[in-house]
Amino acid sequence: MTRPLFFGPVEAVRGAAPGSAFLLGGDEGRHAAVVRRLSPGERIDVSDGSGYRIGGVITAVGTGSVELEVESVGQDPAPRHRLVLVQALAKGGRDEQAVESATELGVDAVVPWHAERSIVRWRGDKADKGRQKWVSLVGAAAKQSRRSFVPEVHGVMDTTRLAAWSGAVDHMVILHEDAGETLAQRFAALEAGGALDAPSSTAVVVGPEGGISDAELAKLGAVGALPARLGPHVLRSSSAGPAALVLLNHLLGRW
Incomplete structure (x- = not known):
């Protein structure tokens, strides 16, 4: 099954590196924590909406945010x-x-x-x-x-x-x-x-x-x-x- 995808701020997503911590807040963080009820240990992707994607495992869940450890970063290819x-x-x-x-x-x-x-x-x-x-x-x-x-x-x-x-x-x-x-x-x-x-x-x-x-x-x-x-x-x-x-x-x- 594919991992859930969320969208994050461009600067934060593109500045993430493998092994670093990433905090997903705002509406997307609330959706992940409150609506989807994701838990530590689950994996998600976060994109900047322009093809850049990071993947990671959730390490903590707040009342309106989730924190993850970044495992992968990359740019999806644009269609020809x-x-x-x-x-x-x-x-x-x-x-x-x-x-x-x-x-x-x-x-x-x-x-x-x-x-x-x-x-x-x-x-x-x-x-x-x-x-x-x-x-x-x-x-x-x-x-x-x-x-x-x-x-x-x-x-x-x-x-x-x-x-x-x-x-x-x-x-x-x-x-x-x-x-x-x-x-x-x-x-x-x-x-x-x-x-x-x-x-x-x-x-x-x-x-x-x-x-x-x-x-x-x-x-x-x-x-x-x-x-x-x-x-x-x-x-x-x-x-x-x-x-x-x-x-x-x-x-x-x-x-």
């Missing part, structure tokens, strides 16, 4: 091909379901998207609150899945801003039921053309329940985004992104 989920805001918490599953599946970053047909809107204070909710969501999902990398959560974007941002990734694919090629076919063509020989980044765009408009397809297509379908069935906004990530993890050799 980065994956970004551009998730349209969707009703019924389906966008949050998608982001949570995507984190468990290894996504490297997520972008909240104000699509034309999004019913949910983040405006004013809601934009900050909505993003912070996603930040908490990906942190919890990364912890549950024992990931030492916590995905970055970008600020909410409308389609114009998303088109401008697209230059930050090497490839952008729009999941669309009427696309002429499948996602697998798109990436087979990229591989055949040598586009995947070097490290790369890919953004997968998922629309809301009402779908992506023709105007949005045109605007994103003008900056090089390619439409692709997953298969013969239409998936919900909550499942399309995770399904695409599973396929891309396989096609890109991440799994």
